[in-house]
Amino acid sequence: MLPALVKLCCGISYPHLRSMAGLQRAAVAVIGQEISHLNTRRPPQVQTHVQTHTAPSNGEAPSEDAPCKKEQSLYEQQGRGAMETALSVIQDRDGWKTEVTERDGDVICSKVLRGNRRVFKLEAELDATVEQLHHVLFVRVEDMHRWNPSIQQIRVVRRLGSDTVITHEVSAATAGNLIGQRDFLSVRHSWKHQDTVYLGGTSVHLEALPPQSGFIRAEDGPTCFILEPIGPNRSKFTWLLNLDVKGWLPKSVVNQALPRAQLDFTRHLRRHLSTGGALQGEPSR
Template sequence: MLPAVVKLCCGITYPHLRSMAGNSSLCESEDPFCPSLRTKHPFMPHRSDVRPVRLREEELSYVQQGQEALRKALEIVEDKNGWKTETIQENGDVIYSKVLPGGRKVFRLEAVLEASPEVLCDVLFVRVEEMCRWNPSISHIKVLRSVGAETMVTHEVTAETAGNLIGQRDFLSVRHCCKQKSRIYLAGAATHLESFMPQRGFVRAEDGPTCIILQAVDDGSRRSRFTWLLNMDVKGWLPKSIVNQALPRAQADFTKHLRRAKSTGSSERGIRHPGEISTPL
């Protein structure tokens, strides 16, 4: 079906940007949703001696795209109307679906994973280039642009698999992460880069607005509630019925690969606790 098309759409966030006329800079946010970006890493303590980072117009654009992506993704997730149960997995994972205005169908996966939100963010965002080590549906991910420690532009190519009705796709996405108390938000959306046009031999698919919400389970364990909104346009001439059947299946497969990689504890598979030394690519 479509296992090679679904990618992890984690990528952009929301509130810490203020525009300054004539001289753009990244400043401490007045919005309570997210902390300031004046830290070197989203899980490092706030340091008052770190000055705001000045961003170029292009970099500001990526952050702004991320803010809008997360805002729209959370509107979809938090709107309780229209969601229907799509599948219930044997392990208890549940995938819901709803049809957005315009006819696109989106999917929301709810699961509990045996890892803290910080560990999952490290795997899914900080070391996103290592995802192809443990996810067989991804052949390549490369960070093309980085804006601080929280925003990036990535290029991703899906793996070629036998029997795949969709064919290989590539994605150009902006990604961002944000932490608020016990929650970490990963969001993303398709973006444009003049120097990186669609690749020959691939169909340029688009994702977003999409997000992942990681929240600690309040039972003294290191488990996390994992909420993933998958919102994707695979492009090409494909019947909606095929795409809408394959996307939730691929979403479940991705979560299965993530669990399996986490359970091995192997750095060769790309899973480690924040603070450990990762294996070079």
């Protein structure tokens, strides 16, 4: 969920990451292989076409692109299933290791799942209501690039009811172009239980939107956000990040970059909320 918020490999250019033991000659050599691999590709061409699937008003049959009820139900099930799986990971208290503790109270923990895949859980408190966070992170997801510099664009390519969408997301180019951009194709599902909102997601496949030249298609999920009220205009924000960036990057590099990306995202989100602009429902541009 929300994977390109991860400024992939932005950590490589950060001074605090350069000094880490994992970034030694072997890692640099592997990164060089990825750069060479990416340089052989054509310049990135981002697809910006947004498919709108609505029932025809003239009685004609829907177009081939329009998802049938069976397909829509399948994607909705994928979104709900991803959310339930992510919640089960969060609720299992065994195996979590603290990675980062910030002075503002933000905490990131990690654990290794079956298959040797490491996931990261961020917990923070934000000065916003659950409804405001839902508006920013789900309803206005296409505006995310306006306040998060790690994202080049997010487009909703299919709307499957009011609670499920499929999005195509492209990460922004990193400083110095050391690492190629990633793109993501994900189903996102929103669910509210009592006063808490859950936003789950996972990668999906669409024949109409295959991996694009110039990008490595990363895979995310199952992942989720949990938005819980903890006081007037204040919420607890929990984010399970479960991401496979693909490509040639070694796990040691990725596992250092992802927690920093979570902190960066939360910092940008706080700044955005503090301006109040996102809470007014201004139109997308």
